Amino acid sequence: MEIPLHLSGSTVDRISGDDVVCLVDGEHYPPVTTATLEALESNGAVVSGLVFLGGTEKIEDPTAELATTGGTDAAEMYIGEDGDVLGAIERAIFEQEPSVIVDLSDEPVVTYEDRFEIASTILPHGADYVGADFVFESPEANDVLEQPSLSIIGTGKRIGKTAVSVSIARTMEKEGYDPTIVCMGRGGPPDPVVVDTSERKITADTLIELAEQGEHAASDHLEDALLAGVPTVGCRRCGGGMAGNPLASNVVAGAEQTAGLADGFVIMEGSGATMPPVKTDARIALIGAAQPLEHILQYFGQYRVQTSDLAVVTMCEQPLASDEKIQQIEEGITSIAPDIEYLLTTFRPEPGEDVSGQSVFVATTAPESVAPTIETTLEAEHGCDVVGLSTNLSNRSKLRADLDERMGEAEVLLTEIKAASIDVAGRYAKENGLEIVFMHNEPTAIRGSVDSLEAGVLSLCERTLADRRSE
Numbered sequence: 001m002e003i004p005l006h007l008s009g010s011t012v013d014r015i016s017g018d019d020v021v022c023l024v025d026g027e028h029y030p031p032v033t034t035a036t037l038e039a040l041e042s043n044g045a046v047v048s049g050l051v052f053l054g055g056t057e058k059i060e061d062p063t064a065e066l067a068t069t070g071g072t073d074a075a076e077m078y079i080g081e082d083g084d085v086l087g088a089i090e091r092a093i094f095e096q097e098p099s100v101i102v103d104l105s106d107e108p109v110v111t112y113e114d115r116f117e118i119a120s121t122i123l124p125h126g127a128d129y130v131g132a133d134f135v136f137e138s139p140e141a142n143d144v145l146e147q148p149s150l151s152i153i154g155t156g157k158r159i160g161k162t163a164v165s166v167s168i169a170r171t172m173e174k175e176g177y178d179p180t181i182v183c184m185g186r187g188g189p190p191d192p193v194v195v196d197t198s199e200r201k202i203t204a205d206t207l208i209e210l211a212e213q214g215e216h217a218a219s220d221h222l223e224d225a226l227l228a229g230v231p232t233v234g235c236r237r238c239g240g241g242m243a244g245n246p247l248a249s250n251v252v253a254g255a256e257q258t259a260g261l262a263d264g265f266v267i268m269e270g271s272g273a274t275m276p277p278v279k280t281d282a283r284i285a286l287i288g289a290a291q292p293l294e295h296i297l298q299y300f301g302q303y304r305v306q307t308s309d310l311a312v313v314t315m316c317e318q319p320l321a322s323d324e325k326i327q328q329i330e331e332g333i334t335s336i337a338p339d340i341e342y343l344l345t346t347f348r349p350e351p352g353e354d355v356s357g358q359s360v361f362v363a364t365t366a367p368e369s370v371a372p373t374i375e376t377t378l379e380a381e382h383g384c385d386v387v388g389l390s391t392n393l394s395n396r397s398k399l400r401a402d403l404d405e406r407m408g409e410a411e412v413l414l415t416e417i418k419a420a421s422i423d424v425a426g427r428y429a430k431e432n433g434l435e436i437v438f439m440h441n442e443p444t445a446i447r448g449s450v451d452s453l454e455a456g457v458l459s460l461c462e463r464t465l466a467d468r469r470s471e
Helices: 009-015 030-042 062-066 070-074 085-096 112-125 161-174 204-212 220-228 251-260 293-297 299-306 323-336 368-382 396-406 419-431 453-470
Strands: 019-024 046-052 076-079 100-103 128-130 149-154 180-185 193-195 232-240 246-249 266-269 282-288 310-314 341-351 359-363 385-390 412-415 435-448
Touching: 019 030, 019 085, 030 046, 030 062, 046 062, 046 085, 062 076, 076 085, 085 112, 100 112, 112 128, 112 299, 149 161, 149 453, 161 220, 161 266, 161 282, 161 435, 161 453, 180 220, 180 251, 193 220, 204 419, 220 232, 220 435, 232 251, 246 251, 251 266, 282 299, 282 453, 293 299, 293 323, 299 323, 310 323, 310 453, 323 341, 341 368, 341 453, 359 368, 359 396, 368 385, 385 396, 396 419, 412 419, 419 435, 435 453
Parallel strands: 019 046, 019 100, 046 076, 100 128, 149 266, 149 282, 180 232, 180 266, 282 310, 310 341, 359 385, 359 412, 412 435
Antiparallel strands: 193 232, 232 246, 341 435
């Protein structure tokens, strides 16, 4: 009597009662593959399609040699034309509509890099990708928003997502799109909190008071509300999966609160590389030019770009990124997502109040290498005298040392809104009689398929509304 094949736990847990497409290769002896297909079906799977990934060592005709036993004789075989296995996978998904893709292949037909590319092809269609010891789930997209919407996601942290979100919200507010922002932060509130600056004025003293009460006074929703001047909902999240799903969050509840706030656009703002688990009409991918190239164009950076409508690349200047690397990013984006609109940008400091004629101390999270650019821009375009500058806003002990050493004759603390800018720099400035002015980092266009961030955002809004009208 033949002993039944044992299936790994991750596979069995995912297939019971599901329509399944399997990825197979020619490096396995065909009877082994067909026996595994039968084992899947005996455990409740309905194998409706097979995608042949390649390999010729042990197989000559996959259609004849694989789909012949058990229930698999009804499975449709998909073979990529000219080796286009990703195209074959997509055809199988479109025609069979599986909930799970099970990978029965192995090295050398598929490599580690290949599997990330396969996952980036599968997940946008809402299917899960399962192998012997891995599961990649399609990120949640809860359909809870009533208003037109877009999400802003990132390929990493410290790439300027909050700054870009503020600029987008300002543009939408100026053009009458009446935006509301929903944030998700690692320091967000335990219950979603609505902040409306038309009803509640937020100042440096307000934030310092919150910090003294033990609250996170620089949470993204407070920064967005203060700098963008639009209603903002603050949420929290913990953990982030490789494809962008948070492990735990109250974001869905926060998104639901927007129904009573306004009829305009909802901006769902991601956190780091983690995406809001909420379905939106459109998506903007934010990319940092200083990131490793493979994190942008491979792994799940590719997935984030390919599922977006507009890509905004920040920090496109030396010494953060060479001209050669910026060109590689530009060419890579248009290669993996030919239809996407994109824009290359740099950040330039923009004080929230007039600081002309005043001596300022600047606190920023920007790399030390761009400090000269920040100083030059502030003095040339905003007429202030930079008497001190710290790039240690994310390092409290070094920030304190910089304040003690470099504050000098400053009249104004000009700072980004981060935790240490309130807890450390803000308190220091208040104790020493300095005015506190918050600083926005404005994305400035270099080149792209759109002329400016404003043009890209407004085009996306118009297309979103047109699509909703046509439904």
